[in-house]
Amino acid sequence: MARHYLDFEKPVLELAARIEDLRAAQERGESVAEKDLAGEIARLEVRLARVNRLLYRHLTPVQKVQVARHPERPQGSDYIEALVEDFVPLEGDRRFGADKALVGGVGRWMGKFPCVILANDKGKDTNGRLARNFGMPKPEGYRKAQRLMQMAEKFKLPVVTLVDTPGAYPGIDAEERGQSEAIAGCLETLLQLDVPVVSVITGEGGSGGALALAVADKVVMLEHSVYSVISPEGCAAILWKEANKETIPLAAEALKLTAQDLLGLKIIDAIVKEPVGGAHNDAQLAMARVGERVAAEVAHVRQAKGGAQARRERFLALGA
């Protein structure tokens, strides 16, 4: 499948296309002028890596939003496949229905310890995205999450959440079934658990729908993920009266939504470095780093034995 390139990745796209052409020529056994093909390819690959490194070192907030939403960024199901041994998916809120925007289940984190996992998934292709509602859970998703959080407490399993959602679904059916109450219930439940809770914002941390899974002892963000109270588009539309090419970057900047900003504000605890060129450029490496980090954080929280009280104090102090 052809890779998806973001607009600011144009130099990367050009180099990658050139490399691909040369490779094809090499396979056909052609010689382009008197050039040494293998040497040329190697030289271009070094340059590609350098361009990627430079581009990704200086991403603006609005570019980070694009990277965080990259269609090839690893999704919840990818993380579970890569990191969770003997995963058993669990579905349903026992009230109304199932919700594929939020995957839940039990398994052994990197084979090390059993835990409850809650992870957003946006889907990969058109059908997948529709089935997963673009990663926007409905009340049944949040109520399933509450059920699994309570199960974690009952069986003394830590909770690991992987957050990547544009937000909770804003629709008639969601409102009808109490989207607000379902999110409020998640916040309440997470603040009552004595087992460790560790959250990773892996892509988009979209407002209350993200926070519903991120009231954790440790909140970690991937290097180019974002977390904010409203999307830059929504913020621009309200505060700048119009969302366009000029106002959206301004809103993204003002919202302080990058992992680096949020670490500075002490809203999150740590940042997991992404591979050169973003998590989508080397998903396996990105996921492995998340795996190690989560394992370490769960161990820390377990050792600290703070329980629900420590988590409450953490959030009571936020903004005080």
Next chain:
Amino acid sequence: MSWLTDLVRPSIKTAKKRELKADVWEKCPACNGLIYEDDLKVTLFTCTHCGHHLRWNVDARLAHLLDKGFTEIEVKLPADDPLKFKDRKKYADRLKEARKATNHPDAFRVVSGKVLGQPVTVVALDFDFMAGSMSRGVGAAIATAAQHALAHKQPLLAITASGGARMQESTLSLMQMARTTAAIVALKEAGLPYIVLLTDPTTGGVTASFAMQGDVHIAEPGALIGFAGPRVIEQTIRQTLPEGFQKAEYLLEHGMVDMVTPRFAQRDTLQRLLAHLTAHAA
């Protein structure tokens, strides 16, 4: 004066009269009827024609709801504008204006008093202050109110009116959803009643946190209550919304609130609830 000027004069007179009285008449947003302002004070800001509940100033509401002699609880506020936020206007200037207009430090009031003799701590959001949006200051108000109720073993009443998060405080505002929940959870665990009175409008992060965590939810007639605003939903699903969608009565029908109670009956209802729920309190 000829018969002609006689005929014409009254219409001129009416025009003048309307102009003069523009500030003592209020137009009902529901039925477009004109309501005399002095009448609004008597009717608790409900329409004299159709009974519609107009938005009501928080100070007037508290003065009506509580018995005389309630006390203000001090809330320690954080420093202003942590992100140095600027859109078309500086957040610092917006704060200055809102403070001047409302005479409140932020979008809330926290008081301790009695409702028809029943002791209660009240935190009320002020929609006139930046649309009652949830700043760190508002988060502090909810936390302080819950802690005051806990310390004095009083029930807590939250009166909500909010557009949601304070965008100018971004993720710090988002965190107030968890902060207020932490305060409410502690209160509930202590066995103290927590009642929410939802007024027009209550949306976004406020609804999705402490406004939906009450032991009892009372909604005001016609109040807009929801997670996403109606415009956001319309843009997302590209459909017109059904009549009455997200109104208090709709929430009652869908099991999200216990009752829809008009302003005139709220004091009585609260008094009864508070008496029943604290009957076995130590």
